[in-house]
Amino acid sequence: MKLNPIFESSARRRMRMGKTPVILTAYLAAMLVFAVCELSAFFGQGVGVAKMRTGIEGYIWMTAIQFFLIILVAPALSAGSIAGERERQTFDLLLVTGVGTRRMVLGKLTENLAFLVLMILCSAPVMSLVLVTGGVSAADVLATLLYLAVIALAALSVGMVMSAIFRRTLVAVIASYLAIFAIGAGTWALAKHGPIAAAYTYDGLNHLASAGTPAAIRSLPVTILLNPAVGLVMLLAGQTGILHRTMQTTMRLYDIYTVSGYAGFTPVAWVILGAMLAAALLMTALACLILHLQTGAASRRR
Amino acid sequence: MIECNKLTRRYGRMLALDGIDLHIGAGELHAFVGPNGAGKTTAMRILATLMRPTSGDALVDGVSVVQNPQRARQLVGYMPDFFGVYDNLKAWEYLDLYAGCMGIGAKDRRRRIDGLLGLTALTDKREAYVDGLSRGMKQRLCLARALLHDPKLLILDEPASGMDPRARAQMQEILSEIGSMGKTVLISSHILPELATLCTHATILDHGSVRFSGSVSELEARMNMREALTLRLAGEPDEDMAGRVEACVQELLGITPERTQPDTWRIPGEAQKDAQLLAALVALGAPVCDFHREHATLERVFMEVMRDEAQSDL
Incomplete structure (x- = not known):
């Protein structure tokens, strides 16, 4: 198989950078600290059903920490990828090779994703500590890691768009954080406080939520579908049954729990995952388009 | 190409x-x-x-x-x-x-x-x-x-x-x-x-x-055509010979040469009459041992071209 040369070269450089092992170590250390704090109750005391809830809470915390670390790291990675080439003055050199803006964006994006997936995979053993305490299956842990990888992809694609728009890495990074914050806070605010939020219905989800209960999630605010954090919370709620009250009260999702119990959250979480994937693809295409227009139009304008 | x-x-x-x-x-x-x-x-x-x-x-x-x-x-x-x-x-x-x-x-x-x-x-x-x-x-x-x-x-x-x-x-x-x-x-x-x-x-x-x-x-x-001509005689000429050389240049080119050394003259102007001038000097009996125009460097040529164009623009 022929590797994208930009992927290959960027990956090689990334793994040689001094800060790479530092980022990986810090990432794992942050998770391990929480794991130890949460699960210390088990050390030397055996395993019991009563302690299971503590284990599950530890698992939820570790997932939450991973989520925030990914949201923190991803934009910094991808926002610098195209802007960095411009700052390094290698952008023109790549352009004259005829490599094309699409391969350039895909090469950079896949390399960034590969690094974040590596970080997520490194965290798998720490996350799997929950298997010792019980309450969550190995398949659940894998599903959560997959979910985090898709969130990483979505966050990276936002950074990629900003990297295509802005010429300076720092500006692109700040713009990416602002955009991600706007997406998260905006969709949440619209769903929670927006006057029209409760009026939204999404009947297509009825079938997914619970077969034979057509009115199951009538009150689901559509904007919630664009919020990765909500998707992750729903996934965890479906897996653990712990977070359902939060869901009910803060997200106006009363019907789901009423009709199908906490298991009803999981399908909605997967729908949000699909929406995130679609958004990531769209944003990647947008980054390619912006760059394509810039390289054509810039040559006209500059 | x-x-x-x-x-x-x-x-x-x-x-x-x-x-x-x-x-x-x-x-x-x-x-x-x-x-x-x-x-x-x-x-x-x-x-x-x-x-x-x-x-x-x-x-x-x-x-x-x-x-x-x-x-x-x-x-x-x-x-x-x-x-x-x-x-x-x-x-x-x-x-x-x-x-x-x-x-x-x-x-x-x-x-x-x-x-x-x-x-x-x-x-x-x-x-x-x-x-x-x-x-x-x-x-x-x-x-x-x-x-x-x-x-x-x-x-x-x-x-x-x-x-x-x-x-x-x-x-x-x-x-x-x-x-x-x-x-x-x-x-x-x-x-x-x-x-x-x-x-x-x-x-x-x-x-x-x-x-x-x-x-x-x-x-x-x-550009070489426009560099000044250097004329040097073998040994310091007497005043009579120097006067005849200067008169010859004056007659042929219509300019007075600049005597930079007792035996050397710098003659501005273009090179069309170089051969004629040399022949006339030899006919005078002037012991010409150096008769050359400076080799223009590209740098000088560049400056000259720029100056010429600036003047023609005025």
Whole structure:
């Protein structure tokens, strides 16, 4: 198989950078600290059903920490990828090779994703500590890691768009954080406080939520579908049954729990995952388009 | 190899290239000379397909850089006036990245990379990290990068800028070798004496217009004609002989020569009557031992052309 040369070269450089092992170590250390704090109750005391809830809470915390670390790291990675080439003055050199803006964006994006997936995979053993305490299956842990990888992809694609728009890495990074914050806070605010939020219905989800209960999630605010954090919370709620009250009260999702119990959250979480994937693809295409227009139009304008 | 037809480029209100027509033949080592802001880099970027002209067109080996930039890129190797290198990448990996982007197959890549590292005297730096190389080495590595796809035309924007004399000499040697490979090379530089020894042809640009385009020898010959003539006699002449020499020059050229030494005169004016003057002096019995015009340097030629054009503009 022929590797994208930009992927290959960027990956090689990334793994040689001094800060790479530092980022990986810090990432794992942050998770391990929480794991130890949460699960210390088990050390030397055996395993019991009563302690299971503590284990599950530890698992939820570790997932939450991973989520925030990914949201923190991803934009910094991808926002610098195209802007960095411009700052390094290698952008023109790549352009004259005829490599094309699409391969350039895909090469950079896949390399960034590969690094974040590596970080997520490194965290798998720490996350799997929950298997010792019980309450969550190995398949659940894998599903959560997959979910985090898709969130990483979505966050990276936002950074990629900003990297295509802005010429300076720092500006692109700040713009990416602002955009991600706007997406998260905006969709949440619209769903929670927006006057029209409760009026939204999404009947297509009825079938997914619970077969034979057509009115199951009538009150689901559509904007919630664009919020990765909500998707992750729903996934965890479906897996653990712990977070359902939060869901009910803060997200106006009363019907789901009423009709199908906490298991009803999981399908909605997967729908949000699909929406995130679609958004990531769209944003990647947008980054390619912006760059394509810039390289054509810039040559006209500059 | 290059045909520019009414190539115009505007930056807002500023006219960077004012409808230039330019012909550069295949195999030429062509110097692109001009003051800062003359339009050299703009013209080179258009030829490298990194910029589109406001109007007009440029053909590289018959391929339009405007209509068919993708095809034109395969014919052009471009080296800008900056390095554009990555950290944490070895010399061969740097070339491998660009070779991959150019679509050169893995089998062919290694052979080409090794060949170019040899040509640019970097074979022993194959495994060295690019960011640790000296300025001259980085520049040579960038030259190797521009040659990866074996282009017919090589465009080098200020290839010797910021290099020490030794590195410049090495670069010059490599460029001569590239010229002998039959490639057309377009080089811009401010270090004119080097271009004069290296290049066969030159174009002088100023304010987006072509002031001169032709062979370097033609340009120099044109200018040599206008350098002052030096006349020296063997031994210090007596006043009678000196007077006769000055009268002879006065009669033939209508100007009074300047006696710079007891035995030497500096005679301004053009060279059309040189042979006649020499014959007349010998007929006088003047013991002429030196009769020559200074060899114009490209730098001086450049300044002269610029001055002439400025005057004709007034």
